[in-house]
Amino acid sequence: MKKTILLSLFLAFATLVFANGTGTKVETGQSVPEFKFHDQNGKKVSISDFKGKVVMINFFATWCPPCRKELPEVQKQIWDKYKDNPNFVMLVFGREQTADELNKFKKENHYTFPIIPDEKRKIFSLFAEQSIPRNFVIGPDGKIIFESIGYTPKDFKNLLDVLAGTFNDNNTKLVIEGNRIDSPFLLAILPKLPFWLLLVALNTIK
Template sequence: MKRLTVLIILAFFAINIFAQDEFTLVKEGDAAPDFSIRMEDGSVKKLSDLKGKVVWINFFADWCPPCRKELPYLEKDVYQKLKQNKSFEVLVIGREHDWATVNKFKADNNYTLPFYPDPERDIFSKYAKQNIPRNFIIDKNGKIVVASIGFKEDEFNEIIEKVNKLLN
């Protein structure tokens, strides 16, 4: 009985890992899919306009516990340290959130990170089908160099190291 239980647990984890890969639509080495974000003032920001910069894209939701755990690290260990670097940009994108939701979440948590809404999953659906948080690092040539799912502090620190290497 114990063996069967262990096999079932191992099979569940194997299926879960496979499913995560199945839900990712882009991989490291791919050109980052372009997208546009409509700003609150009506202007448009496009990913392609950021070519020549290292871009950190984070997909989150305000109800997601791993997202809530990850965002303070993104604020303190990434954004606060690199926001003055003109070759770097962070885009924190609220999956299925509107401007009111991302602005409230930002204010309630005292974040200075740049948050953007993706109310219809238009942006997210270019990168993945499901599972958050997700981080994508885009190099200066517009290629994906990191595609991660979930939050683990050691993996997050490895992403930071990679970003610092890209910026140097």
Template sequence: MIKKIFVLLFLIPVFAYGQDKEVEVGDKVPDFTFAVSKTKNASIKDYRGKYVLIVFFATWCGPCIQELPHVEEQIWDVYKDNPDFELMVFGREHTWEEVDKFKAMKNFDMPFYPDPDRNVFSKFATKYIPRSFLIDKDGNIIYKTIGFTTEEFEKLVAKIKSDLASQ
């Protein structure tokens, strides 16, 4: 009996630690599929060969609402026609109806995708939004942000600019 209790006491913290694992700069992007429309799915593997910026947000999140206009103006408007760049904005715990309504209400043009069950988000982290992950052409995570500050956002924009300019 004591042996079982010891094993449980040892495994619970190990299991809990593993649940907070998140991807880090230098890691390969986790494999995932997502809805690109209400009738079509895609895989992150479909975007290999491009720089991909993945942004996670929620409609109720104050820092997310602060960040998204910057994403639209400083990233999407600048790089939307660049064939080497893709932007994916995922509404964590939101449906198509919710992300479409939010997008229309805020007059955003950039692409929004639902992640109603955190299926995509859970591949990257367990908590905290907004979050952004920049992925290079080889599928490596080369930059990440947690939360929103103008200073950190400017570093992300500079990273995208320098990496796309070297193409």
């Protein structure tokens, strides 16, 4: 019981450390902010319409170099893999981009996933103040289970692991000194934490 309480306190603190200073307005464990948008067919949709599904949200801009590095991987490793899964939804928003700009960009790069304009940052501003690319994964209960900022192969691998975990594509689990952690979010966040913080955790939960 003592170990469980200490581990919970550590994870709560780790979440705050991770979120601080990033311009992020939401945290893992919170419900996704409510918003509406028009899909690529012109239909008005609410994010709450997708409750019960796993939703990945990506914010990017056509001029953003790391975004342009990430999107081909999104196409190959996420969209091509999960697009036919009825329990998966992917929403890619072009921050401060028009529909014409996004349609041209999509055609030039041969992307097949839907890209939605967020011309005035109305949706982006619910999640963050600055910095793209950004990814969020929303669980079937409507709560945020993962978030990332920027693009590195390591961060993208964490995103893939989270998605794989939600669909049981693998049995990825993490063990810290005999304490098994199954949360996809934790699998993603732990590699990002300062080494000293991990040492404190390992010594605390023994």
